[in-house]
Amino acid sequence: MNRELKQILSVSRRTDIPAFYMPWFMDQVTRGLIEVVNPFNQQVRQVVVSPERVHTMVFWSKNFGPFLADRYGEQFQAMGYHLFFNFTVNSRSPILEPEVPDLNQRLDQLRQLCHRFGSTSVQWRFDPICHFTTKAGAIENNLDDFETIATAAGKCGIGTCTTSFMDHYRKIERRTRNALTFVEPSPAEKTKILLNMEQTLSPLGIQLSLCCEKEALGQLPARSTISAGACISGRRIMAVHGGRVSIRQDPGQRKASGCGCTVSVDVGSYSLHPCHHNCLFCYANPACDQRRHQ
Numbered sequence: 163m164n165r166e167l168k169q170i171l172s173v174s175r176r177t178d179i180p181a182f183y184m185p186w187f188m189d190q191v192t193r194g195l196i197e198v199v200n201p202f203n204q205q206v207r208q209v210v211v212s213p214e215r216v217h218t219m220v221f222w223s224k225n226f227g228p229f230l231a232d233r234y235g236e237q238f239q240a241m242g243y244h245l246f247f248n249f250t251v252n253s254r255s256p257i258l259e260p261e262v263p264d265l266n267q268r269l270d271q272l273r274q275l276c277h278r279f280g281s282t283s284v285q286w287r288f289d290p291i292c293h294f295t296t297k298a299g300a301i302e303n304n305l306d307d308f309e310t311i312a313t314a315a316g317k318c319g320i321g322t323c324t325t326s327f328m329d330h331y332r333k334i335e336r337r338t339r340n341a342l343t344f345v346e347p348s349p350a351e352k353t354k355i356l357l358n359m360e361q362t363l364s365p366l367g368i369q370l371s372l373c374c375e376k377e378a379l380g381q382l383p384a385r386s387t388i389s390a391g392a393c394i395s396g397r398r399i400m401a402v403h404g405g406r407v408s409i410r411q412d413p414g415q416r417k418a419s420g421c422g423c424t425v426s427v428d429v430g431s432y433s434l435h436p437c438h439h440n441c442l443f444c445y446a447n448p449a450c451d452q453r454r455h456q
Contacts, residue, residue: 166406167406167407167408168214168215168216168217168218168405168406168407169209169215169216169217169407169426169427170216170217170218170219170220170394170396170399170407170408170424170425170426170427171209171211171216171218171219171220171426171427171428171429172220172222172394172426172427172428172429172430173187173219173220173221173222173428173429173430174222174428174429174430174435175222175428175430176201176428176430176431176432176435176446177430177431177432177435177436177437177446178222178223178224178225178437178438178439179221179222179223179429179430179435180221180222180223180225180226180228180229180234181223181224181225181226181227181228181229181437181438181439182228182435182437182438183430183435184228184229184232184234186435187429188234188237190211190429191211191238191241194210194211194212195208195209195210195211196208196209196211196429197209198427198428198429198431199431199433199434201431201432201433209427209429213241213242213243216243217244217399217403217405217406217407218243218244218245218246218399218403218407219238219243219244219245219246220246220247220248220394220399220426221245221246221247221248222248222250222393223247223248223249223250224249224250224251224252224259224262224268224439224441225262225263225268225271225439226247226249226271226274226275227263227267227271230271230274230275230278235278235279236278244399244402244403244405245279245283246283246284246285246394246399246402246403247275247279247283247284247285248285248287248324248393248394249268249271249272249275249284249285249286249287250287250288250289251265251268251269251272251286251287251288251311251315252288252289252304252307252311253265253304253305253306253307253308253311254306254307255304257296257341257342257442258292258294258304258441258442258443259439259441259442260439260440260441260442261438261439261440262439262441265307265310265311269311269314272284272286272314272315272318272320273314273318276318276319276320280402281318281319281320281321282319282321282401282402283402283403284318284320285320285322285324285393286311286315286320286322286323286324286368287323287324287325287373287393288308288311288323288324288325288359289324289325289326289373290325290326290327290328290329290443291303291304291305291325291326291327291328291355292304292328292344292443293328293344293345293346293347294338294342294343294344294345295342295343295345296341296342297342301345305355308359308362309362312362312363312366312368313366315366315368316363316366316367316368320368321367321368321369322368322369322371322391323359323363323368323369323370323371324371324372324373324391324393325356325359325370325371325372325373326372326373326374326375327346327347327352327375327378328344328443329374329445330344330346331445333445333451334442334443334444334445337442337450337451338442341442342442344443349377349378349381350381352378352381353378353381353382353383356370356372356378356382356386356388357382357383357386357388360386360387360388364387369387369389370387370388370389371388371389371390371391371392372388372389372390372391372420373391373393373420373421374416374419374420374421375419375420376390376418376419376420379420390420390422391422392421392422392423392424393423394412394423394424394426395422395423395424396408396409396410396424396425397409397424407424408424408425409424410424410425411423411424411425412424412425412426413425432446432447433447436448436449436451437449
């Protein structure tokens with residue numbers, strides 16, 4: 163029975179392939195085989211890529227400009243693949259996300275994705291929510307444009323916004339030592355922020371879901387409609403595109419923290435595909451880190 167299930171390709175949690183590596187990815191799809199390196203033990207796995215084996219390609223990006231300009235999505239559809247998009251659109255913040263396009267450009271990309279591939283195939287991620295202090299000493303956050311982005315997403319027909327609070331890794335502390343200091347909101351502050359976001363989204367018909375925020379979810383009042391999220395959901399993909407994929411929970415994700423993602427194969431590489439957005443809060447290996455260690 164399981165042999166009848168097609169795979170979901172995650173393209174990719176580890177880097178921004180739509181923004182920087184689409185020619186490479188298209189070459190791999192054309193030859194029908196992708197070599198995937200496990201980031202923990204460096205073992206290489208060969209993944210067969212064909213419409214007979216792959217149900218949906220889930221693209222993650224902060225800049226779908228190159229993807230849209232060269233009409234990669236239409237090419238993949240013509241080959242027989244289904245598409246789904248996780249588009250992270252955060253507030254304008256040159257200090258946090260120095261190399262992403264201007265917000266107006268990103269909102270235009272959001273509209274194009276929904277128009278060309280359907281709003282049910284697009285999930286908006288406002289992620290992560292960041293609080294930080296600069297040298298001036300005041301605590302700031304990246305929520306300023308949330309309502310603007312939400313309004314645009316609602317007009318596009320997007321029904322889901324997924325969010326989380328920033329995770330604090332030591333590599334991030336090293337990266338931001340001379341620029342700012344990230345701070346962790348209290349549980350009460352997190353609850354207030356999430357309820358305010360929910361209040362903004364509800365009239366727009368957008369459901370707020372949380373990525374790996376089990377504790378924050380447990381602090382919410384019973385009246386809240388905020389739910390646990392799944393950036394890759396087999397059930398949602400089948401509802402949008404039909405067919406059959408696994409709904410088994412992904413063992414490689416943070417289940418204990420509340421990740422609801424179902425199984426997929428991630429085809430990116432932290433080391434081979436550094437991300438050039440150079441976001442300060444990135445848990446992966448942005449290009450600025452690689453330059454620092456050369």
